[in-house]
Amino acid sequence: MTISPKTLYNLLVDNFGYQYWWPIDEYYHQKQKSDPRFEIIVGAILTQNTAWVNVEKALDNLKKHKVLSINAIVHINEEKLKIMIQSSGFFNQKTQRLKLFATYLHKKYQDDFQKFFSRDLTEIRHELLSLQGIGPETADSILLYAGNHPTFVVDVYTKRICKRVPFQVLSDSYDDIKYFFENELQHTILKKELVTVYKELHALLVKLAKNNCLKKKPECLSCPLTKLCEKSL
Ligand code: SF4
Numbered sequence: 001m002t003i004s005p006k007t008l009y010n011l012l013v014d015n016f017g018y019q020y021w022w023p024i025d026e027y028y029h030q031k032q033k034s035d036p037r038f039e040i041i042v043g044a045i046l047t048q049n050t051a052w053v054n055v056e057k058a059l060d061n062l063k064k065h066k067v068l069s070i071n072a073i074v075h076i077n078e079e080k081l082k083i084m085i086q087s088s089g090f091f092n093q094k095t096q097r098l099k100l101f102a103t104y105l106h107k108k109y110q111d112d113f114q115k116f117f118s119r120d121l122t123e124i125r126h127e128l129l130s131l132q133g134i135g136p137e138t139a140d141s142i143l144l145y146a147g148n149h150p151t152f153v154v155d156v157y158t159k160r161i162c163k164r165v166p167f168q169v170l171s172d173s174y175d176d177i178k179y180f181f182e183n184e185l186q187h188t189i190l191k192k193e194l195v196t197v198y199k200e201l202h203a204l205l206v207k208l209a210k211n212n213c214l215k216k217k218p219e220c221l222s223c224p225l226t227k228l229c230e231k232s233l
Pocket residue numbers: 164165212213214218219220223224225226227229230231232233
C-alpha cells in the first residue's frame with residue numbers, strides 16, 4: 001500500500017488541524033512599520049542546523065533591539081549582531097549570511113520585497129540558490145512563506161518521515177522528495193489553493209514528526225497514519 005500526498009494532507013489536517021505557518025510577530029511589525037516578510041527570511045536563515053526554539057530567542061533579541069529590517073541588518077555592527085543571534089548557533093556564519101542577504105536586497109532591490117518576489121518562481125529560486133549560504137530548503141522556505149510562491153519545502157523531518165511512510169519517492173534526495181509532493185498535488189489541488197496546501201503540509205509534517213514519528217520510540221498507536229503505515233509498531 002502507498003500513501004498519496006493528498007491523502008496524507010487530508011489525514012493530517014483532520015487530526016492536527018491547520019498550523020497557520022510561518023509564525024511571525026504581526027504586532028511588532030505593525031508597531032515598527034516593518035515588513036514581516038523579512039522576519040521569515042531571517043528565521044529561515046537562522047533555523048539552519050538548529051531547533052526553532054533557539055531561533056525564537058535570537059528573533060526576540062533582534063526585536064528587542066529593533067533591528068528586524070533590511071536596513072537595520074545592513075548597518076548594524078557585525079559583532080553586535082553576532083551576540084544577538086548567538087542562541088541560534090553557528091553565529092559567525094549566520095551573521096555573514098544575514099549581512100550578505102540584507103545587503104543584496106538593499107543594493108539590488110532597494111529593500112523592495114514586491115520587486116524581489118514579483119518575478120517568475122524559477123528565476124527567483126535560481127537567484128536565491130546562487131547566494132552564499134542559501135540552500136534549497138532555505139530558498140524554498142523564503143519563496144513559499146515570504147513570497148507566496150508554490151514551491152514545496154523539504155526538511156530533515158520530511159526526509160525522515162519519507163523513510164518510514166510508504167510513499168512512492170524515487171530516492172531520498174531533496175529534489176526527488178520535492179517532486180513527489182509537488183507532482184501529485186499540482187494535479188489534485190486547485191491552483192489557487194496550492195500555496196496554502198504546501199505551507200500547511202510542510203508544517204503538518206513537522207507536527208507529525210515531533211508528535212509521533214520521530215520520537216525516540218515512535219508513537220504509532222496515536223499516529224494518524226497508523227493504519228496505512230508499514231512501519232507502524
Ligand atoms: S505509524 Fe509510526 S512509523 Fe508510521 S508514520 Fe506514524 S509514527 Fe511514524
